Amino acid sequence: MPKSMIKFAMMANEQINSVYSSDPKGPLSVSFEFFPPKTEAMAKNLWLAMKRLRPLQPSFVSVTYGAGGGTRQRTHDTVTRIQNEGGLTCAAHLTCVGASRSEVNRIAQKYWDAGVRHLVALRGDPPEGQEQFVKPEGGFEYSYQLVEYLHVRKELSIGVAGFPEGHIACTEGKEIDWQRLKGKVDCGADFVITQLFFDNADFFEFRDSLRSQGMSKPILAGIIPILSSRQIQRFTELCGSKLTPEIISTLEKLGDDDEAVSRFGIDYATRQCEDLIANGVEGVHFYTLNKSRATIEVVQNLGIST
Secondary structure: OOHHHHHHHHOOHHHHHHHOOOOOOOOOEEEEEEOOOOOHHHHHHHHHHHHHHHHHOOOEEEEOOOHHHOOHHHHHHHHHHHHHOOOOOEEEEEEOOOOOHHHHHHHHHHHHHOOOOEEEEEOOOOOOOOOOOOOOOOOOOOHHHHHHHHHOOOOOEEEEEEOOOOOOOOOOOHHHHHHHHHHHHHOOOOEEEEOOOOOHHHHHHHHHHHHHOOOOOOEEEEEOOOOOHHHHHHHHHHHOOOOOHHHHHHHHHHOOOHHHHHHHHHHHHHHHHHHHHHOOOOEEEEEOOOOOHHHHHHHHHHOOOO
16 A cells, blocks of 8 residues: 555544444434536635535535636635635545546545545546546546555545436436445445436335335435526536426426526425435435525424434
8 A cells, every 4th residue: 555545544434434324313414405506606606605604513514526627727716715714524526537547646635634534436427528438547446446545544434326217328227226235335335316307106116126126325315406497407418318298397397487496496305305205315416516595494394403
């Protein structure tokens, strides 16, 4: 093991377990996702949203990593500021794109030095203008390899992505995609965050399949309150998630009335979460889009204590 990795060996696993409890009778994990801001104005919006969301006492928050690793430094800066100034436990997204193994180790070490103990390991999207993922020289081709590499640091908590409807790029079918997810967990992942979805039946089928394979790690349901018709249609096209008939008909009726769409989105996300909680979900991970209102209202509607 490289000497730089040995520095990670001083962390007790109980800190990890305190964030991600797999006890079905334990407290519900509620977490939020942000993206690194591109401009000063966007940065102000992010910190305002974080300030408003902080009283909800999330189990953790995560920060995304742009396509092609284009936001690497901004992700690091955002994560470390949230961790050290915002008073929240933060999980940093880390991808296989554009980085050798030594570079991944350097990035992980920087997070460790900044006090960050939680990473979300992803293959990542190819850079703009590149249709297919290309393995970087000296790097990783698949996310399970990244998980294995990070898992050497036993004291880190590692999350991975799951796809209740199957990954959009998996042509073999969703069952094969779920088997591969089980493989990622076997390589050392501690929890799963799902892609956004709107039909809970997809989530329950996904969860049941993983549990039947012996996968016992926490599965956090990825929820996005709909804010506008155009935006959610673009998101679902990119990630391969489907809208339910209720959502499609309602959005057609509401058109470009974003305020009415937002009210519907909050109501739908509330009902979706109520059903998930009633059926034993271990955690809900809100895709906030660096906004606070919808997430706050959904959590308040649920009356849950985080």
